[in-house]
Amino acid sequence: MIQRQLPKPRDLAPLMQFKKFDFNASRRRLNAALTIEDLRKIAKRRTPKAAFDYTDGAAEGELSLSRARQAFQDVEFTPSILRDVSEVDTSTQIFGGSSAQPFGIAPTGFTRLMQTQGETAGALAAGAAGIPFTLSTLGTTSIEDVKAANPDGRNWFQLYVMKDREISYKLTERAAAAGFDTLMFTVDTPVAGARLRDTRNGFSIPPALTPSTVINAIPRPWWWYDFLTTPPLEFASLTSTGGTVGELLDKAMDPSINFEDLKVIRELFNGKLVVKGVQSVEDARKLADLGVDGVVLSNHGGRQLDRAPVPFHLLPDVAREVGNDLEVTIDTGIMSGADIVASLALGAKFTFIGRAYLYGLMAGGRIGVERAIEILSQQIERTMKLLEVSSIEELEPKHVMQLTRLVPRV
Template sequence: MVTRQLPNPSELRELMRFKKPDFNGRRRRLDSALTIADLRRIARRRTPKAAFDYTDGAAEGELSLNRARLAFEDIEFHPSILRPAVEVDTSTTILGEPSAMPFGIAPTGFTRLMQTEGEVAGASAAGAAGIPFTLSTLGTTSIEDVRAANPAGRNWFQLYVMRDRDISYGLAKRAAAAGFDTLMFTVDTPVAGARLRDKRNGFSIPPRLTVGTVVDAIPRPWWWFDFLTTPKLEFASLSSTGGTVGELLDAAMDPTISYDDLEVVRGLWPGRIVVKGVQNIEDAARLVDLGVDGIVLSNHGGRQLDRAPIPFHLLPHVVREVGRDATVMIDTGIMNGADIVASVALGAKFTLVGRAYLYGLMAGGREGVDRTIAILRGEIERTMRLLGVSALEELEPRHVTQLTRLVPVSPEVAGVTAD
């Protein structure tokens, strides 16, 4: 039998402790976000469809992006027991200088379109967190203004090769003069990928007011207020602005980009140079032979060639081939700190996050970017503790198994026989 009694008033008082209401809407919604997926849901509610889909979408059927995310979901960790990791050290040295965590902010174009604080929010948040920030050639904040927003932190510059080479060379020289320490030479965009969400939405830079955009604006007046009451949305480094994303890229980029361009850029850049967009072992080995400081395994967030290689699957093979001779980094599909831990365990020296940063930006400006970084930091630290690892240097391939849903078919299995 259960013995019952009248409730004790003092015990009831202890239970009836109500949370103090927070009347700051931005802080309240950001505090409710526990994962990057939560930030994405908030961002989707607060951002016009065309701008959100530009960030969220990828090329054609979006298979490259979805496969990259599945690759991170399909991992199995192998923790060690009875190995206390009460304090964990997430710091690392990347390209000769420190970073408080093994990730930085990837280059993203048109960033003020997502939220008016744009690259200033990203650069200042990165500086406060002690991680690198990368400014895109297609950024909406100038090289000099990013440096002003992050004066003591690490700033990297991502460079496209333009049809007018002097534009590219001039941007590289400006970034060097502003104290940017690393140039990220991007090689996977000779032409624009087919980003079908943008075409269906009639997305352009700057946004055009249509019946559809006006209707979409009704539940999001704050975004349009910011857009209409802040400086004109335009590229900070390019003079051409009008048109769809594909038209802008095809007009600006040069499909004849080659190793000769890499040699020229290396000659004029005084700092470290990293090649972004590497997608096979052979290219990685050739770049290392040419003396680049690092490579980024990337399929451009799935936004260029659909069905491209999955960077996370490619990672251990490239590390075995060139990991002793160059810094190997990775991006595409990272949505959790555990994805970053797994990448480091398999040999990546560093990772880059793009969409995760933009979801935070759209959800809450600078504070939203801070929240993105805090979420990823917490996930990294928790994953390391649960693995029994106190420092990044202790992570090894034995900690991770890559499970595969997509298994390459050999010629024999496909029913093809050699002559």
Template sequence: MAQRRRIPRPRDFLPLLKFKKPVLRPSRRRLQKALTIEDLRTVAKRRTPKAAFDYTDGAADAELSLGRARQAFLDITFHPSILRDVSKVDTSVTVLGERSALPFGIAPTGFTRMMQSEGEIAGCTAAEAAGIPYALSTMGTTAIEDVAAAAPAGRNWFQLYMWKDRDRSMALVERAEKAGFDTLLVTVDVPVAGARLRDVRNGMTIPPTLTARTVLNAIPRPAWWFNFLTTEPLAFASLDKWSGTVAELLDTMFDPTVTFEDLSWIKDQWHGKLVVKGVQSVDDATKLASLGVDAILLSNHGGRQLDRAPVPFHLLPLVKREVGSDVEIHLDTGIMSGQDVVAALAHGADFTMIGRAYLYGLMAGGRRGVDRTIEILRTEIERTMRLLGVTSVDELEPGHVTQLTRLHPR
């Protein structure tokens, strides 16, 4: 039977004509359109000079460590349960004795105001608003006291690199304790700087060097340069000015003689919680647990130190089995989505940290961009938990995720 047709009436179109309220501010419009961390990365790359963007985006040597870490999260299968009441989900966790509203915190990052002028202040205030920890780097570009003042109700952690000048290092620790920082992250995987080839090729210096190449690269990015030139000159909160490359700075500062005995000495000086960042073997995790640290952070420094380093996500179940009852296990490197966070928690992590994901948001839109990063990850975590059939982080367990085999020892 032939379908009968009619001439449509004007009122038939009315239900179809629904227009969104226009967003007049371009920055807000860009952030609203960003649905994933990868979307934020795309915006960040468009708005940030190459040297600063590549410092964030790049890794060491051939960047295999970073690629493998991200691939590890892609190479998983989730196993959902059905017919569960998931109308309400609880994303909070207890980390180092206190509650975090989300199962991730903001990792320590250096040179942050170079990425975007709001820098560490955007990070710590966004973390405070979200109810998650924020970690300030030794190589941060905002003073310890200024972070504490900007986020007085936030949970602020301080990340320490041990310098050759031990007194100077411990002076930073004393400042952090006096400012109310409750956790010390000691990074142990930087005896020397990794071969960050993008930085070498870009002539990455601190502060940025104005060459013909950087000026040409900056022409389509006037907002970055306007913010950089009209705010406080870039300086490090914890060291003197430096005019060399990043690698030269790290090699000049960092102490390749640091041992487990030095870590014990630091532990005796610090009265808060102690986390060791950069753990990459079961053996070292066992030694640290016996020293009585509060948490170990499985990390290969975002792939920025030793290329072809162990993948933290692969190490996670092995370390969990050996020391999971004695010490908290945190994880970073390669996390680019809320699904990655959920997979890490199911695989055995007690907590996770985000670095690049946070910086992509910062470069894309300052404080609002960091808020957008947190919002995207929160939404993805909640959705993934609901689709898995769990209502709290505590319900996540190894049966929810399978790690597919791609790289394995011969």
């Protein structure tokens, strides 16, 4: 027989603790987000379709992006057992300096379009978290303003070699003068990819909005208030070069870029030189022989060549080939801390988040970016503890199996 009794208030009290209500709607909304996908859903609700799709979309059929994300999902972890992981160190060394986490913020263009705080929010959040922030040539905050926002953090600059080479040379010199310690020389944009979502939304230079785009934007007054009451969108580091946004975009991509341009930039910049957009073992080997400091395995987030190689698939071969000669890093498709841990185990020295950071920005400005960083950091630590490794250096290929989905036909 089960003995029953009336519950006593003192016994019920510990079981009836209600969560304290947070009257700050933004903080309440962001704290409810437990994954980057949760932040993406908030961002989609709060941002007009044209701006959201500019961030969320990729080129043509968006196969490169979907395959990159699928590659991370097709991972099986192999944990160790009976190891002390009461303390886990997520810090790492990359490009001559330290980072509190094994990821940094990737360069993104037109960032203030997504949310008016733009790169300033990213730089502030990165500095507070102790991770690097990378500014794009097509950023909407200037080199000098990013430095002012993040004076003691690690600021990096992503460089497009423009048709007017003098513009690129001057940007390189300004980044060096502002104390940016790493330059990302981008090589995967001889021309712009066909981003069909943008075309369908009328997101062009100049804009050619459709009625559906306007109707979608009307219920988001907070976005319009921010957009209309802050300085106009511009490529902030390029304002002194003259021309409209459209003309500057046309100058930014040059199909004649070649290895001689890399040599000139190397001579102009005395910090670390990293080549972004590497998509083959052969090219990684050539760059290692030329003495660059690192490469970013990247297909530009799937925004350039659709059906491009999946960086995560390429990673083990590149790491084996050149990992002792330069630092191999990776971006494209990262949506969780587990994705980052898997990359590190297969040979990446560091990783970059682009969309994941922008989803946080659109969801809540600077505090949204901080929430994105917090989510990824927690996931990294938890994954490492479950794998029973206590530092980044302990992660090895034995911890990860890449499950096969797409197999080349011989």
